[in-house]
Each structure stands twice: as structure tokens, then as C-alpha cells.
Amino acid sequence: MVNDSAGAVPFAISFDKAGRMPVAEAKDSTVSTYKVRADGTLRVVQKSLPNGQDTLCRLERAGDFFYGGNTGNSTVTGYRTDRHGKLALTNDVGVATPPSAKSQGVIDLAVTKDQKVLYVRNATSGTVDGFRIGRNGSLAKVGTTTGLPPFAESGMEGIAAV
Template sequence: MQGYLGILGHLVPLHSEHRSLGLPVTTGPQEFTHTPGQVVVTPDGSSVIVTTKAAGNSLLVFGRYGLAQLTKTPTVVDDAGNVPFAAVFDRFGRLAVAEAGSNSVATYAVEPGHRLRLLNRTATGQMATCWIVGAGGNYYLSNAGSNSLAGYHAERDSSPVGLGNKATGEGTVDAAATPDQRYIYVQTGKVGAVDAFRVASNGSLTKITTVRPRFGSTSMQQHRRPQRSRHGRHRCQLST
């Protein structure tokens, strides 16, 4: 992991803030599922959290102090077999993690000492649950093997309330919300498109358009597509 400082619209690498994650180097068909997934920062800026997907089946929590310094080694939170893939913070400051191994969403409390405490794990009932995005007090998980979004409302008691599933184009992968959190955009990697949804006050989604951009030779020529593992389950993967 490499730290950067933003100065006048430019990123300047901080050479003292390079951290090894201690993960094995994997190449070939499993490279995508065995590399680090996502980096998120706690709302108060005190910790930096890395998902390790199948490479470590863990969450790595680095403490942050001073201007931009990180602790030398992380606190390792074991998530054996669940394949923590992507993460987002809910409106209560809890960490919600998309777990591709168990096709679930796990909720963690961030505690002093850069520790995480598991509060809840809820199965989505979908396949290849890999990405997650927050919008309007809710979060939505992309299910690459089911071509769907699974929606949940974040409750104060940490038990997410299901909002149902919304169909997307084939190969549902990464998603992003607009700054006002009224719309979310979802990449559908198998068909090379982006689906746009309006977020209602009750968290329901209404599809408003599908865009199929013209990509150059270096963009979606490599796109995310659900592949079957040797156990017959779909998994998230990069495909050329």
C-alpha cells in the first residue's frame, strides 16, 4: 500500500508511507481474486482499512496519526473463508463489507486500538457478492453471478433491513453514488455498459437509463466477469 499527499490537484507519493501487506504474490487465473481489494478510511480519519479478498481472508487495520503517518504493522482481523472484497461505511460509522466467499454483507464496529468487532453477517442469497456502495442511509451490493443489486437499510442496532434485489445488466460489478446520493451507477462488465438508478426516499431503486460507452483499447477491454470456480460457484474475476 502506498500513501500520497494531495497538493493543488496533484498526488505526491510519501516515500515513508509504503506498507507491505504481507500477502502472497499470485499470478494467472487467480490473480484478481488473490490481490488486495479496497482501501477505506474511517469517518474520523483514525484508521485505514484494507480488504484482502482470498489472498488473506482478512481485514488489515492500520492506525493513522499526525499529518499522514500510518502504523508500521496492521491489526489483522480474521475473516476466514468469507473473502472480504469491498467495504463502505454506513451512516452510523460502522464498516459494511461485501464478502464474496459467503455471499454476504458483514457489519463491524470500529473500536479503540484500531480493532474491529463483528456485529452482524447477513446472506444476500445472491451469487458473487463482490462490490458495495452506500447511498442515502442504505447500501447496495453488486452480485456479479446473479446480475443484481441487493439493497439494505442501515439500522442503529446494526441489523440491516433488506430492501430487495434489483436486476441489472449481465456481470454486475463496481458501483458509485453521486455526491447527493440520489443516484447510483453500476458497471455491468459482461455487456460493457453502465446502468443508472434513482434512489427513492425508501431506498428502492428505479432504473433510469443504460449507457454503453465507446471504450478505447485500454479501458473495458479488460472487464470484470463472473467465472465459475472449481466448486461450481461463481466468483468475481477479471476477464479479457
């Protein structure tokens, strides 16, 4: 089954609690949301919501919130979803957490099973940041693990959380 994308360069998908499918679109750092029909076709629920950042490449869900990793400028964007599957930014600037000197090259995200912590893999700096997820979707940094091989040295990607 082939479906046209509502946005340019679809890169990562996730699913909300109702089975709708938000898709991160890298070219313009946008997210579109789809409902998957029984026949495999997609119906657009929401067209390309921009986050104002650079190169959205990852998307992870934590309850009613989604977090997007913007590789181009090393930021994480927060989104909240309503009961109809429409997304909105958790704040007006599109950044749930800004980059730091130790956190460059956001490449992968993972949420713990209890949906209380978000981990962010930073490929350029070889670090992982941990964030506590607030009730309103805000992120509070709890620490940074250093000493991982940077992407250029190892090609290492991926992160998992339990």
C-alpha cells in the same frame, strides 16, 4: 492489526454514517458489519447476512441504504441500516434490481454526491445503468449507456460519480 472475518472471502468495505464498517463477503454473498475500535480491532455488530444472490463483490452507501453488486448473477441487492448498524434487505428476495440483456457482469457501483442516483458498471456487456434511489431504498432505472468496451476486451474496471 489482523482481525478474523465473520464471513468468507471479505471483498469490499463501506462505512455507515456512524463509522461502522459493513463488509461484502464474496463466497456466500453475505455482509457482516463491524465497529472499528480505537486500538484498530474490530467488534462484530452483525454476522454474515445472506442476500440469496451470487458473488457479492461491491458495496456502496447512499444515506441509510447500501447497495451490493452481485457479479455472479448480475443483480444489485439493496440493504437498509438501523440506528444500531444492523442491516436488513430492502425486500424479501434480495434483489433491488434484476439483470437485463444489456446489463450483464455487474462489477462496480457508484453513488452520486447527493445520494439520489446509483450507477452500475456492467463489465460483460460494456454498459452503465443509472437508477434513481427512492426514499424507501427502491431503485428505478433511468437509463443505460452502451458502447463501453467489455471487460474481456479492455480489462476496464471502476466507476466514479459526482
